[in-house]
Amino acid sequence: MISDAAVAASLAQMADLWALREWISEAQKIEGISVKHDISLPVSRIPEFLDAAGSALAEHFGPLRIVAFGHAGDGNLHYNLSRFNAAENTAFIARSAEANQIVHDIVTSLGGSISAEHGLGQLKRDEIRRYKSGIELEMMRGIKQLLDPAGIMNPGKVL
Numbered sequence: 001m002i003s004d005a006a007v008a009a010s011l012a013q014m015a016d017l018w019a020l021r022e023w024i025s026e027a028q029k030i031e032g033i034s035v036k037h038d039i040s041l042p043v044s045r046i047p048e049f050l051d052a053a054g055s056a057l058a059e060h061f062g063p064l065r066i067v068a069f070g071h072a073g074d075g076n077l078h079y080n081l082s083r084f085n086a087a088e089n090t091a092f093i094a095r096s097a098e099a100n101q102i103v104h105d106i107v108t109s110l111g112g113s114i115s116a117e118h119g120l121g122q123l124k125r126d127e128i129r130r131y132k133s134g135i136e137l138e139m140m141r142g143i144k145q146l147l148d149p150a151g152i153m154n155p156g157k158v159l
Contacts, residue, residue, distance in 0.1 A: 024069050024078075032086035034067070035099045037079040041112035046077065053106050057081065060102060061092065076116040079103060100127065120158045 008014035028034055041049050050068060057064055063084060070078040081099055083089050092099075104114045108131050114120075120128055129137065140158075147153070 021069065024067065028067060028080060028082070031065070031082060032089040033093055034065075034080040034082035034089070035093065035096045037077075037081075037100070037103050037114075038116045038118040039077050039079055039103070039107045039112055039114060040075045040116035041077065041107060041110055043073070043075045045110040045112065046075070049077075049106060049110055049112070052110075053079070053103055056102050056106065057099065060098065061095070064092075071117070075112070101130075104131065122157055125158055 006017065008017055054066060057066070065082045065084050067080040067082075068077055070076050081092075083092050104127065107114055114127065114131055115124055132140075144158070
């Protein structure tokens with residue numbers, strides 16, 4: 001099922017592989033800013049997502065650099081988008097909402113979530129309303145109220 005993979009044969013190789021993964025974000029910064037997604041999907045749907053999102057984004061925006069990495073073994077995926085030419089990124093970043101909607105619609109259609117390990121935060125606070133029902137949002141508020149009745153933990157950040 002896997003056509004190409006690297007498996008560490010020693011602790012030193014394992015450390016080197018982790019270093020590669022940890023430096024992906026830093027390497028991307030050299031090329032400029034990108035539209036970042038922290039999403040989760042059923043593991044079996046990740047290849048389908050990569051195909052569908054790549055095609056839909058290319059159709060809408062033309063060629064993009066897609067950097068997908070993360071915790072694919074448990075379904076969490078960092079899915080970052082930028083232009084191949086960093087000078088074109090400013091105009092692309094101005095259209096982040098369009099890119100987010102394309103990515104999030106596909107994620108949701110495949111049974112995934114628009115947030116993963118980093119949570120919703122401020123950036124997705126309004127976006128989540130497109131994908132969760134009123135009842136689901138009320139349940140989230142209820143859990144927040146149970147865990148933080150005084151409202152002192154990250155007030156106003158998510159709900």
